[in-house]
Amino acid sequence: MNPEHSPGPGSSTTPGADWTTTPITADLLRGALELERTEHGILPHRLPARARAQCADGQLAMAEAQPSGVRLVFRTRATAVELDALRTKMAYQGAPPRPDGVYDLLVDGRLAGQAHVTGGNVLMVDMTTGSAETRPGPVGTVRFTGLPDRVKDVEIWLPYNEITQLVALRTDTPVEAVPDQGRRVWLHHGSSISHGSDAASPSTTWPALAASLGGTELINLGLGGSALLDPFTARALRDTPADVISVKIGINLVNTDLMRLRAFSPAVHGFLDTIREGHPTVPLLVVSPLLCPIHEDTPGPSAPDFSSLSTTGKLQFLAAGDPAERASGKLTLNVVRDELARIVKQRAVDDPNLHYLDGRELYGEADSAELPLPDRLHPDAATHRRVGERFAALAFGTGGPFATGPA
Template sequence: MTVELRTVPLVGGPVELRGALNLEITQAGVMPCRLPAWTKEQYQEPSVHGVTLMPSGVRLVFRTDARALEFEVLTSTGQLYSDPHPRPTGMVELMVDGTLAGRQQAPVGNVLRMAGPGAAQRLIPGEPGTVRFAGLPAGMKDVELWLPQQTPTELVALRADGDVLAPLPDGRRRWVHHGSSISHCIEADGPTGTWPVVAAALGGVEAINLSLAGNALLDPYVARTIRDTPADLISLKVGINIVSLCAFRLRTFGPAVHGFLDTIRDGHPDTPLLLISPVSCPALEETPGPTVTGPDGRLAALGDPADVADGTLSLAVVRAELARIVATRRASDPHLHYLDGRELLGPDETEDLSDGLHPTAAAYRRMGKRFAAHAFATDGPFR
């Protein structure tokens, strides 16, 4: 006997959308956005908005006794003119009672064709597609539907062959994290394979990932967002974009970090806050940016190591400055902590940087386990 699937409201109903701080209403449905709407007018680069629409860490959460679910979405993915196929859309993953119960490739919808990264885009409109998960366990269960971390995804419809109820409070602490592409984790093997999600699962906390690929630049609107977002734990991974884009010199970097922390502390004066320096990146350890992608597809630095003496930033200088800032502030802020990012991925593991910058999927999972072992240890900053 076939049971009819019923449509479940995506907004204003039992389903909670977690990991997004804004919903944009679209012609197709709703688009999750990881930064509030008010920040959009402050973006210097239009591409920033596209990164906020990539739903790393965004998931639909509910309880249900359904045995089958259908999830209709409209994705938007890029395609280079030189490439016969659009970029991979990533995975939609289903968690049931905390365990991965299914994963499917997100359907290709809209395609944005371009000559190269940052070039003008030509929209090839697409249609929504549906992923289906059947054979779910009988009885009421906790369900999470995770969106692909690398692909803007409009939510069109959710259908179930059973009752759908709001999730019950579980008492987990809320962890807000901000970082670069190395925390956004586009290269992870799925949305639950990003290192913040791996770490959150091991630490028993709820993660909100405000990481913005290519855009962890101490922007004040991000600091104000974190200030105004309820959080029990906060972490910031700072440095790689600042060096690769030559965004600061030593004279301006320290005050910018202090200002970012001051703003967060206006809303979270006593919340444990972990400041994390960059993971290993051979091209930038002693050499400043800017960076380019070389003929071999790997990161290359164009700066001159001699410029460090004049205040240009390398990763080594950034790590030393971040450690100094935390040591200075801890006299009045005992809840501020520092972690050298090389403890998450060190200089002996650079073969796991697929392009000289971004970790592989396996390395992301390893980073999550190491972060959890450090942060959630009995003597750790998030204990």
């Protein structure tokens, strides 16, 4: 199958094609909690409007509108598909350009093509001042051709790192919604690593890979820089139907230096209490942070290391806290892991469906030696695959908290 990039929206160039335009509606989209109609089309959100209204943080607004895990799903005989979209791409002042977001096209569950959309807006961020400016751009089109001429299920996974407004869907034969196939829904919340940074593509983030291996429908509330035990996020988890739930807690609380141990422990209890209001007996897995050497015993905040730009051409991060500040309650990853393990053990006495997974079982010291974090915070594509495979084995495999068969 051949991915192509169109010169502009609505300008189908496939010879002899009799195109059908299909409205983009909720029955064709999976992984979003809410759809907003904009002047251009449909903007998928991963937090509902009530949650968004309770926090004015620009980082959260950007993260929840980047459609990690969101995909168009339909059944068709079409051999060609076009999608018009308006992206908003991140850029950092003084840093190298970020890679374009990737669209993954799957046919009957198998990756069959990749492409990216051109044009779009650019959100330029100055990390030294915190200011941001949006530079507008045009709608673009992504096109896939050469699909097999048979009835098939098609999925288009949207880029995890670009805010994406869906403008129009065109195919050379009609499409229909795919009926519910009875797969379990896995609802996951985490930080930028769960969000996808820096995976190769949207269907190869570690949660997407684990969901595929576990045979589940993924709703990914991984929110880059924003896994901060916010009550509105807990309520979104509470109110979203799910068969299994996982929450990955810790790294953002350390690298934002948001709270001390005294606030952290009650906040974890409150977060879990809220989830349990809507899901009293659903298997719930608390996952502590992956290994991150700079913050294992050094508190946050994380800070950009601009010196690495001149030596490596890549932005890296460093831990700006002082290890001595642990005595005053500052959080490190080891402090977080110990407290999460204690809290889960305490609560599991009355909640047998609550479980704990040490994140170093997904990525630990041996992995760090083999596959170090390129920017000292985020894993590369190979590490996403490793983490996804390990999570699938530990959570969905025999004896795991999300296993469907006998332990």
